[in-house]
Amino acid sequence: xxxxxxxxxxxxxxxxxxxxxxxxxxxxxxxxxxxxxxxxxxxxxxxxxxxxxxxxxxxxxxxxxxxxxxxxxxxxxxxxxxxxxxxxxxxxxxxxxxxxxxxxxxxxxxxxxxxxxxxxxxxxxxxxxxxxxxxxxxxxxxxxxxxxxxxxxxxxxxxx
Amino acid sequence: xxxxxxxxxxxxxxxxxxxxxxxxxxxxxxxxxxxxxxxxxxxxxxxxxxxxxxxxxxxxxxxxxxxxxxxxxxxxxxxxxxxxxxxxxxxxxxxxxxxxxxxxxxxxxxxxxxxxxxxxxxxxxxxxxxxxxxxxxxxxxxxxxxxxxxxxxxxxxxxxxxxxxxxxxxxxxxxxxxxxxxxxxxxxxxxxxxxxxxxxxxxxxxxxxxxxxxxxxxxxxxxxxxxxxxxxxxxxxxxxxxxxxxxxxxxxxxxxxxxxxxxxxxxxxxxxxxxxxxxxxxxxxxxxxxxxxxxxxxxxxxxxxxxxxxxxxxxxxxxxxxxxxxxxxxxxxxxxxxxxxxxxxxxxxxxxxxxxxxxxxxxxxxxxxxxxxxxxxxxxxxxxxxx
Numbered sequence: 001x002x003x004x005x006x007x008x009x010x011x012x013x014x015x016x017x018x019x020x021x022x023x024x025x026x027x028x029x030x031x032x033x034x035x036x037x038x039x040x041x042x043x044x045x046x047x048x049x050x051x052x053x054x055x056x057x058x059x060x061x062x063x064x065x066x067x068x069x070x071x072x073x074x075x076x077x078x079x080x081x082x083x084x085x086x087x088x089x090x091x092x093x094x095x096x097x098x099x100x101x102x103x104x105x106x107x108x109x110x111x112x113x114x115x116x117x118x119x120x121x122x123x124x125x126x127x128x129x130x131x132x133x134x135x136x137x138x139x140x141x142x143x144x145x146x147x148x149x150x151x152x153x154x155x156x157x158x159x160x
Numbered sequence: 161x162x163x164x165x166x167x168x169x170x171x172x173x174x175x176x177x178x179x180x181x182x183x184x185x186x187x188x189x190x191x192x193x194x195x196x197x198x199x200x201x202x203x204x205x206x207x208x209x210x211x212x213x214x215x216x217x218x219x220x221x222x223x224x225x226x227x228x229x230x231x232x233x234x235x236x237x238x239x240x241x242x243x244x245x246x247x248x249x250x251x252x253x254x255x256x257x258x259x260x261x262x263x264x265x266x267x268x269x270x271x272x273x274x275x276x277x278x279x280x281x282x283x284x285x286x287x288x289x290x291x292x293x294x295x296x297x298x299x300x301x302x303x304x305x306x307x308x309x310x311x312x313x314x315x316x317x318x319x320x321x322x323x324x325x326x327x328x329x330x331x332x333x334x335x336x337x338x339x340x341x342x343x344x345x346x347x348x349x350x351x352x353x354x355x356x357x358x359x360x361x362x363x364x365x366x367x368x369x370x371x372x373x374x375x376x377x378x379x380x381x382x383x384x385x386x387x388x389x390x391x392x393x394x395x396x397x398x399x400x401x402x403x404x405x406x407x408x409x410x411x412x413x414x415x416x417x418x419x420x421x422x423x424x425x426x427x428x429x430x431x432x433x434x435x436x437x438x439x440x441x442x443x444x445x446x447x448x449x450x451x452x453x454x455x456x457x458x459x460x461x462x463x464x465x466x467x468x469x470x471x472x473x474x475x476x477x478x479x480x481x482x483x484x485x486x487x488x489x490x491x492x493x494x495x496x497x498x499x500x501x502x503x504x505x506x507x508x509x510x511x512x513x514x515x516x517x518x519x520x521x522x523x524x525x526x527x528x529x530x531x532x533x534x535x536x537x538x539x540x541x542x543x544x545x546x547x
């Protein structure tokens with residue numbers, strides 16, 4: 001659905017992003033234009049995605065994470081939308097599960113400030129440069145990060 | 161381009177000294193978690209200087225039930241009832257976003273009858289939600305009569321849902337592959353009667369509340385949210401449209417049968433509380449218009465295209481589908497690992513979570529009484545923030 005709408009096709013969009021940031025790769029098994037960005041390039045890529053006039057992704061629709069516990073990594077997912085061109089892009093970023101730290105994108109899109117707080121609260125991802133990294137739903141003294149696949153809690157019916 | 165010039169003294173002095181010759185003290189006040197304007201459990205910490213708000217710190221989480229974690233242990237049909245409990249005033253649209261994403265991922269084609277009934281039901285619910293919001297906004301600002309009117313009319317829409325769906329709030333109606341039940345034979349005539357009843361009522365609402373001088377004073381020019389800021393703050397729905405951005409999924413990326421009906425995207429010009437108020441008032445009229453165009457020509461066909469107890473297994477991949485609820489863009493992100501019929505990871509992009517944070521941007525500088533208008537005009541539903 002999302003990939004067909006807008007002026008640019010999926011292939012064209014992915015190719016343009018890779019031209020802008022050559023260290024990005026295409027992300028397979030996604031339902032729209034999707035790229036994998038290395039952690040080191042995430043900040044500069046996001047700024048280019050917002051500012052490049054052919055792309056102008058001005059709305060960060062959603063940010064979340066996936067815990068690939070078998071492969072020892074977290075996958076961060078950013079869903080971008082451009083209100084000017086009407087196209088969607090999924091940016092994913094793999095980060096080591098033992099030391100999950102990525103640069104914040106809250107300077108690029110202010111809403112990321114709170115979306116990142118949610119991911120920090122539930123996954124324990126650290127955001128470098130975030131000005132107010134606090135838990136958003138759970139108590140400040142909560143132990144562990146509930147959406148991780150290895151999270152256990154004495155009150156859970158089926159321990160992981 | 162806009163250039164904001166700041167002064168050093170503004171940065172170094174506490175705000176109270178910067179704009180007042182008197183020395184005052186700043187203090188924190190807790191609004192909530194139990195406060196009438198929260199419409200649920202939302203704690204707001206205000207940093208006040210006298211009655212002027214300096215800083216707003218929203219503290220959500222009092223209704224956090226871990227719906228996303230629960231989804232990881234359930235198949236896609238069992239997820240539907242959980243979504244009712246997020247934004248309970250848009251329960252049908254919440255059902256629809258899961259149904260739609262799963263249908264797109266599994267390649268299920270529904271028929272025209274299913275899509276038309278889904279659209280009618282969603283618009284009726286949008287109408288019901290906006291009617292309730294209107295009354296509650298009136299109550300928040302001290303006009304209790306509006307609340308009584310809205311609850312009276314909300315019941316009448318609720319009865320139509322109850323007759324077809326069997327529930328008034330937690331619908332569990334729109335399923336992947338179709339609908340839970342077909343509509344009853346007298347559904348069409350009852351909806352027509354309802355529309356005939358509601359159409360003049362919206363004008364009555366205007367006459368009762370919109371023209372009121374006190375209401376206008378409390379909404380006009382209060383809490384102005386610029387269109388550019390609204391986009392960067394992730395706002396969607398009536399909040400974004402009131403700031404003059406014509407982003408409505410029903411027009412931009414039509415789903416259901418929205419591409420076959422004629423309706424207008426209502427936008428504001430200024431982005432103040434009044435614009436957010438009036439955008440919703442007009443959206444009620446547009447919803448009536450949409451239902452009127454659809455109700456006469458309901459296509460024939462089955463109400464479910466898959467077997468109800470068929471196992472839904474999605475191929476490995478990342479899927480994201482969205483619908484426009486009464487409060488903005490609701491998205492469902494599914495990551496399926498290809499084995500098992502439960503999602504490996506399910507995430508909801510909730511419109512209320514993203515709209516909430518606009519208060520931290522627009523409320524500072526206004527008085528506590530204005531804060532009531534600002535939060536009321538954002539129309540937040542707390543369980544959808546917390547999930």
